[in-house]
């Protein structure tokens with residue numbers, strides 16, 4: 107295991123990162139939001155860096171007996187409010203810088219939700235579709251072993267993200283527990299309920315996207331039952347957001363996966379469209395009046411557009427094509443800085459990821475509480491507590507939006523940065 111020390115060079119960051127990378131976008135957002143908060147400049151400078159980024163080599167014996175090595179990362183951004191918290195991603199684009207950008211967003215997300223956690227993110231540079239189930243398990247167990255020194259239920263708590271799921275978390279929990287000599291469910295969240303997972307965790311990020319969409323529609327004095335919605339990505343976040351909003355009466359007129367989009371102006375039966383976990387890459391096999399290319403979903407004239415697939419998809423090159431009245435971010439970092447500026451010019455509100463998809467980490471917090479207390483909550487309790495936590499943070503964000511001349515993203519950052527700044531000054535950490 108090696109600890110990679112970060113460089114502080116602005117110039118290096120700018121030249122290394124294209125405009126739409128997670129790190130470049132996250133750094134721009136924090137710099138921009140810092141104008142609106144009363145937080146010491148030294149603290150803001152510190153928050154532009156991760157505490158540490160761990161890079162590990164993960165050897166894997168393939169099913170045919172050959173050995174391959176993979177690279178894994180865990181970026182731990184800030185822990186002033188509590189242990190580091192954030193997902194593990196298995197994807198070919200995982201990198202040190204991507205992990206750092208995503209870890210920063212976790213710090214803000216936990217602070218907006220007022221959860222006692224800091225921010226982390228990580229993953230392995232691998233295409234999970236290339237691995238068998240047994241290979242996935244061996245890779246995950248070895249990765250957990252390599253991260254052993256820096257993770258733990260009071261240090262850094264992992265969770266699922268793209269390419270990982272509740273089974274991956276069960277393997278991580280088991281690998282960690284075996285070496286510790288006792289079962290420690292609180293080291294990861296997003297586990298299957300039978301091994302200490304929380305009911306409702308899998309659906310939670312999509313559910314919170316639905317809650318924030320519903321609240322914003324009400325805020326604008328519109329009617330959810332007359333609202334048309336297009337959703338990019340039909341995985342854990344996209345499909346659950348689609349089905350929840352559909353159940354609440356909205357018309358989900360278009361959904362997409364990597365292969366394309368389906369469109370029905372009278373509304374799709376979202377429960378019948380196969381989600382990624384039900385059948386990968388199968389959205390376009392569903393019978394719908396119109397088939398579109400994957401990118402055409404952004405051009406639809408709908409009330410709400412929900413990008414819920416990957417980061418950096420709304421850019422300055424396609425933002426002018428967006429016809430939606432409102433954007434609710436389901437994915438992490440789907441909107442680049444250039445696109446954000448265009449949406450502001452066009453008066454298209456963008457409800458940010460750090461609020462909208464925060465249901466995932468919020469129910470992860472509930473799971474962690476259940477694990478350390480050895481108590482199990484009912485699904486009804488999870489839904490009620492998620493609802494009240496989302497409404498409380500939504501109120502904090504819209505009150506800030508109404509009292510300062512800021513965008514919705516800036517309002518969420520103000521709430522987060524002020525909480526983090528107060529925690530730093532109260533603890534006396536410098537910076």
Ligand SMILES: NC(=O)C1=CN([C@@H]2O[C@H](COP(=O)(O)OP(=O)(O)OC[C@H]3O[C@@H](n4cnc5c(N)ncnc54)[C@H](OP(=O)(O)O)[C@@H]3O)[C@@H](O)[C@H]2O)C=CC1
Pocket residue numbers: 266267268269311338339340341342343344362363364365382386387388400414415416417436437438439463464466467
């Ligand atoms: N899971 C979680 O707990 C949370 C996840 N997030 C974020 O939400 C986003 C999605 O994550 P999650 O739902 O877990 O991931 P999944 O892997 O479950 O789903 C991703 C979906 O996006 C689709 N997709 C990928 N690329 C494209 C593309 N270019 N165009 C259209 N669709 C595409 C995939 O399609 P295909 O099946 O064809 O590959 C799949 O349907 C990520 O940004 C993640 O960080 C945020 C909060 C919590």
Ligand SMILES: O=C(O)CCC(=O)C(=O)O
Pocket residue numbers: 191192193194215263264265266267295296438463464466467468470
């Ligand atoms: O549940 C968690 O801890 C984190 C989920 C996550 O990675 C995210 O919200 O982006």
